[in-house]
Amino acid sequence: MSNITLVEAINLALARAMEEDESVVVLGEDVGLNGGVFRATAGLQSRFGAERVADTPLAEGLIAGMAVGMAAEGLRPVAEIQFAGFAYATIDQLLNHAGRLRHRTQGRLSCPMVLRTPCGAGIHAPEHHSESPEAMFAHIPGIRVVYPSSPSRAYGLLLAAIQDPDPVVFLEPSRLYRRFKEEVDDDGTPLPLDKAFVVREGTDVTFVAWGAMLREALDAAEELAAEGRFAEVIDLATLKPIDFETVLASVKKTGRCVVITEAPRTCSLASEISANISEQALLSLLAPVERVTAFDCVTPMFRLEEKYMPDAARIAAAARKVMEYQ
Amino acid sequence: MTVAATFEIRFTRYLQPDGREAADLPSFAADPRALVPDYRAMVFMRALDAKAVAMQRTGQIGTYASTLGKEAIDAGIGGVLRKEDVLLPSYRESGVLMLRGVSPHRTLLYWGGDERGNVFPESPRDFPFNVPIGTQLPHAAGVAYAMKLRREARVALAMCGDGATSKGDFYESLNAAGVWQLPMVVVAVNNHYAISVPRRMQSAAQTLAQKAIAAGIACEQLDGNDLIAVRDGVGRAVEKARTGGGPTLIEALTYRLSDHTTADDATRYRSAEEVAEQWKQEPILRLRSWLHAKGAWSQAEEQALAKEAAAHVQKMVQAYLETPPPGPEQMFEHLYARLPRQYAVQLAQLAEETERDVEHHAG
Ligand SMILES: Cc1ncc(C[n+]2csc(CCOP(=O)(O)OP(=O)(O)O)c2C)c(N)n1
Numbered sequence: 001m002s003n004i005t006l007v008e009a010i011n012l013a014l015a016r017a018m019e020e021d022e023s024v025v026v027l028g029e030d031v032g033l034n035g036g037v038f039r040a041t042a043g044l045q046s047r048f049g050a051e052r053v054a055d056t057p058l059a060e061g062l063i064a065g066m067a068v069g070m071a072a073e074g075l076r077p078v079a080e081i082q083f084a085g086f087a088y089a090t091i092d093q094l095l096n097h098a099g100r101l102r103h104r105t106q107g108r109l110s111c112p113m114v115l116r117t118p119c120g121a122g123i124h125a126p127e128h129h130s131e132s133p134e135a136m137f138a139h140i141p142g143i144r145v146v147y148p149s150s151p152s153r154a155y156g157l158l159l160a161a162i163q164d165p166d167p168v169v170f171l172e173p174s175r176l177y178r179r180f181k182e183e184v185d186d187d188g189t190p191l192p193l194d195k196a197f198v199v200r201e202g203t204d205v206t207f208v209a210w211g212a213m214l215r216e217a218l219d220a221a222e223e224l225a226a227e228g229r230f231a232e233v234i235d236l237a238t239l240k241p242i243d244f245e246t247v248l249a250s251v252k253k254t255g256r257c258v259v260i261t262e263a264p265r266t267c268s269l270a271s272e273i274s275a276n277i278s279e280q281a282l283l284s285l286l287a288p289v290e291r292v293t294a295f296d297c298v299t300p301m302f303r304l305e306e307k308y309m310p311d312a313a314r315i316a317a318a319a320r321k322v323m324e325y326q
Numbered sequence: 327m328t329v330a331a332t333f334e335i336r337f338t339r340y341l342q343p344d345g346r347e348a349a350d351l352p353s354f355a356a357d358p359r360a361l362v363p364d365y366r367a368m369v370f371m372r373a374l375d376a377k378a379v380a381m382q383r384t385g386q387i388g389t390y391a392s393t394l395g396k397e398a399i400d401a402g403i404g405g406v407l408r409k410e411d412v413l414l415p416s417y418r419e420s421g422v423l424m425l426r427g428v429s430p431h432r433t434l435l436y437w438g439g440d441e442r443g444n445v446f447p448e449s450p451r452d453f454p455f456n457v458p459i460g461t462q463l464p465h466a467a468g469v470a471y472a473m474k475l476r477r478e479a480r481v482a483l484a485m486c487g488d489g490a491t492s493k494g495d496f497y498e499s500l501n502a503a504g505v506w507q508l509p510m511v512v513v514a515v516n517n518h519y520a521i522s523v524p525r526r527m528q529s530a531a532q533t534l535a536q537k538a539i540a541a542g543i544a545c546e547q548l549d550g551n552d553l554i555a556v557r558d559g560v561g562r563a564v565e566k567a568r569t570g571g572g573p574t575l576i577e578a579l580t581y582r583l584s585d586h587t588t589a590d591d592a593t594r595y596r597s598a599e600e601v602a603e604q605w606k607q608e609p610i611l612r613l614r615s616w617l618h619a620k621g622a623w624s625q626a627e628e629q630a631l632a633k634e635a636a637a638h639v640q641k642m643v644q645a646y647l648e649t650p651p652p653g654p655e656q657m658f659e660h661l662y663a664r665l666p667r668q669y670a671v672q673l674a675q676l677a678e679e680t681e682r683d684v685e686h687h688a689g
Contacts, residue, residue, distance in 0.1 A: 033595045034522030057492035057528050058459055058520050086458060124388045124439065126417070126587075128457045265672070295672050297657040302388055302439030307654040307676070314679065 001185050007177040009151035009184050010040045010116070013158040014078065016188050018048050021076060024162060027054045028063060028080030037082055038118055038177055064090035064115060068097045071113040076162055081117040084171065085128035090115060091136065098167040099142030111167045114158075118174035119147070120212050120262050121305040125174075130299050132263035134211075137169040138240040138272075144193055145240040147171040149214035151182040153237055156191030163190055171239075173212040196243040198250065202230035205256040205319050208247055208273055210236040213260045219312035224319055231319060239269055247273065248281050255286035256322040262309050265293035287325035290318040335533050338559050339549035343607045345615025352558045358622035364405050364553055365617060366631060368397035368610050371421040373635040374430050375584075377643060378437065382588040386647075387438040391418045392584035395551075398609035399515055399578045401425065402556025406564050407483060412469050414453040414462040414484035418515070422485070426452055431645035440652055460486055460493035463512060467499045470508035470573070481567045483511045483560075489520025491537060492528050500541035503573035510573040511563045515550065517582035522595040538575035550578030551609040581607065654680055 004012065017024045026041055026048075032055040035042030045053035056063050060081055067077040081087040094115070101111045121130035138145045146161055146168055148154035154172070161168035199214070200221055209217040214235050221231035232250050236242065251257045257277055259270040270291040277289050292310045300308050340355070342348045355361060375393045382390045393400065396418070404425025407413060413426055420433040427448035436443025436455055444454035453469075456462040466484035473480045490496055491514050503510045514534050518525045531537060538545030544566070548559040556578060563574035581604040585592045592601075617623035654676055658665055665673075 029520070030522045032522075035594070037521065037589070055523050055527055058489035058523070059492045059494065061494055062492075126389050126437065126439075126457060127455070295657060295676065296669065297661060300657050301436075301441055301443075303652050304654055304657055305439075307679070308657060313682070 001183045003181045004151055004184050005178045005181050006148070006151045006154050006172070007038055007040050009155040009182075010158060010172060011042060011044070012184065012186055013155045013162075014041060014044060015047065016186060017076075017078070017159060017162045018044065018052065020188060021162075023074060024076040024078060025052045025054065025070065026078050026080065027056050027066065029056060029058055029082050031055060031080050036080060038174065040116070040172075041080065060086050060089040061093060064093035064098070067113040067115065068093055068101065068111055071111045071167070072101060072109045076112055078114045078116060078162060081115060083125075083129045083131070084117045084119040084133050085131040087115070087117045087133065091140075094137070094143060094167065094169070095140050099140045102166065103142060110165055112165050114161045114168045114170050116170045116172060118177070119171045120173050120175055121299060121302075121309050122175040122212060124302045124305075127301055130302070130305060132261070132294070132299070134171055134239055134261075135263055135267055135269050135272075137171075138269055142166065143240070144168045144238065145171065146193060146238050147173070147210045148237060149173060149176065149211055149235050152184045153191060153197065153235065155184050155186075156189060157193070157237060159188065160190035160193050164193060168193070171211065175212040176215065179215070193238050194241050194243055195238070196246040197235040197237055198232060198246065199235050200231070200233040202232035202254065204229045204254055205231045205258060205322055206247070206250040206254045207231050207233045207258050207260060207315065207319070208236055209233065209260040210239060211262065213262050213310060216310060216312045217260055217315055220315035220319060223312060223316045229319070229323060242273065242276075244276055244280070248277065251277055251281050252284040255284055257285075258290045258292055258315060258318045258322060260292045260310055260315055262294055264296045265291060266296050268293050287322040290322050292318045333536065333539050335535050335545065335547055337547045337549075338555045339552050340554040340558070341552045341612050341616050343551075343612055345612050345619055347616070351554060354557065354561075355554050358617055358620040361553065361613070362617070362622065364401045364557070365610075365613050365623070367401045367404065367425055368553070368613065369631055370635050370638060371397045371400060371424065372610060373639050374420070374424070374433070374642065377639045378434060379584070379588060381434065381643070382437070387434055389587050389589045390437040391587045393418055393421050395583035395604070395608055396515060396517060396580050397421060398553040398556050398613065399513065399550045399580060402553055403483065403485070403513060403560050405557055406561040407481070409449075411481045411483060411564070412451050412453065413449070414466045414469065414482060415455060416459075416462065416486055416490070417455045417457050418487070419455070419485050423449070423452070428452075429642070429645065431642040431649070434642065434646035435649060438646065440649070441656065442649070442652065460490035460495040462486065463490070463495045463499035464502075466510050466512065467502045467508060470503065470510035471506060473509050474506065479568050481509045481511060481564050483513065483564065485513045485515060487520060488514060488516040488518065488525050488528055488534060489523065490514070491534050497537065497541070500538055500543060500573070500575060504542040507572040509567040509570075511560065511567055511576065512573070513560060513576045513578055515578050515580060517580050519582050519586065519596070521586045521590060533577060535575060535577035543572060544574040545576070546574065547577045547579065550580035551607050551612060553609060553613050580609070583608065
């Protein structure tokens with residue numbers, strides 16, 4: 001057991017996977033000697049060599065496309081895209097190839113690749129470095145999308161993503177990279193890729209969140225508890241597929257739900273979750289499902305990012321709204 | 327087998343690192359005093375850059391990409407472009423922008439996390455700072471296409487780094503510029519690093535300039551630490567483009583004397599000896615040595631310039647600090663020509679939250 005940050009947990013899982021499976025290779029910009037701009041791959045090149053931890057030329061389309069080729073040929077590539085804002089160029093490869101290689105070849109070829117990228121605002125980064133594109137990835141058939149929110153879940157989910165036989169987009173909340181530590185047991189145990197986690201139990205309202213927003217949801221739950229209202233908080237963790245069993249069981253218990261995402265509102269995953277709850281738990285609802293999202297704006301530069309992203313106050317306000325609904 | 331084609335890549339340099347002349351100078355350099363404005367601009371750039379780094383360290387701006395070492399490239403390009411031309415910069419081109427007339431306090435606003443850093447009232451057709459690597463290059467082809475379509479004697483000049491030359495956007499743009507003989511000049515600033523990745527790991531090509539050959543367009547490599555070489559090479563390319571001669575790729579050799587940005591620590595991937603060696607090549611000292619030797623620049627002028635630059639920097643810092651903070655509604659401004667009425671709900675939510683914040687802070 002060691003008490004480590006989320007980015008250290010990523011590093012630990014990568015090292016573990018590389019240790020246990022020779023076919024695991026890491027590729028991306030600055031992942032080698034530099035150890036990644038967030039240090040997620042620190043030390044890996046000196047330990048596993050420059051062939052298995054490769055700095056690529058600067059080209060995201062190349063990185064994603066090479067990962068497809070490597071994976072089809074039996075390697076387990078873990079590609080890093082330096083920031084989610086630069087992953088848009090990978091969507092061609094993910095959508096046209098990674099997600100459909102298995103289907104197009106009717107099972108003859110497959111694509112067990114992982115594409116990792118840091119996501120989200122709140123770190124005072126330059127323009128284009130604070131994006132939340134999770135819904136764009138979740139829209140792609142044939143791939144999985146994972147978004148951990150704590151060191152231990154990052155560790156177990158990344159191991160699972162690397163072992164999974166299909167392509168996985170693995171989103172990492174950069175705001176939580178070093179925000180807090182957690183005990184992580186480096187025992188190589190993967191976590192399921194289709195299970196949400198109830199991280200706080202409650203009776204009055206269900207919060208569904210992922211990534212950095214989970215911390216805001218927990219803070220909001222704390223704020224409400226002081227008012228005698230108890231929120232159940234779910235870390236969705238895997239955004240595709242979504243564990244609706246866990247979400248629906250909670251909503252059936254509480255009768256109210258607030259879904260939180262850092263992404264712009266329109267066509268966000270919050271909308272998807274809300275729609276599913278309406279379809280499957282309408283009669284359990286005591287109030288309409290509330291979506292707490294960012295505005296439908298270009299992710300602003302950092303002077304305004306606090307006003308853009310949902311925070312505990314915005315979540316608590318939505319929770320009060322659903323609780324006072326008649 | 328016979329030879330299907332042969333190519334050669336020209337390299338231009340006029341000043342050696344110690345300021346001695348390496349070749350016969352182009353005519354614009356016949357009177358050394360004519361290059362004093364460029365020299366002054368380079369000194370201003372360096373002073374502004376040092377201040378920006380210091381302001382990041384004290385939390386007055388966010389992450390900042392230093393221009394240290396590329397002043398000759400920025401001054402040379404700024405010097406040969408005309409007002410009606412269009413500059414398509416990367417994020418590291420605040421020096422050229424200054425010469426385009428853009429007030430340097432915009433650079434501080436940009437890295438200070440404020441969209442108003444991309445408002446260039448003094449050079450309104452220029453493109454904003456560009457962070458997604460290489461994506462400005464197809465824009466340059468589009469800008470140049472528009473100029474050509476309208477038969478205008480204007481030029482689109484795009485700048486990018488050595489890392490950017492690995493992107494499809496780079497090849498695609500050069501290729502298109504060749505097909506249509508666009509009035510486009512691309513200056514690839516080869517500072518030998520893309521963050522930690524050295525130039526040799528971007529490409530096995532002997533020069534980056536030669537990437538133009540595959541696109542069938544003109545190219546040239548030049549010493550980017552030599553102001554005269556930059557002015558000469560870029561000047562020729564720009565005039566060629568302006569007069570219907572088609573596009574050019576210029577590889578300007580320099581060295582990133584700073585960390586990649588203030589968020590980087592270059593000691594992780596390069597040695598102090600390597601950097602020290604490169605300081606001997608730097609552009610300001612080189613030009614000053616030449617100007618001194620020519621009797622075109624005195625110690626007294628140098629001292630006066632240092633004072634002047636410091637005062638200018640102070641003024642820019644002041645202008646930055648005195649810019650009122652952006653209101654939250656800035657997020658919704660200029661999002662569309664007219665904000666769709668459907669946004670009313672979100673605007674109302676923002677107003678409500680802003681009011682709550684104000685009350686919260688007051689109470
Ligand atoms: C498409 C894209 N990928 C990755 C990044 C992250 N990044 C920022 S600067 C940089 C290196 C750029 O190197 P180069 O093109 O040589 O320009 P320099 O910074 O040296 O001026 C990288 C990888 C980015 N901004 N855009």
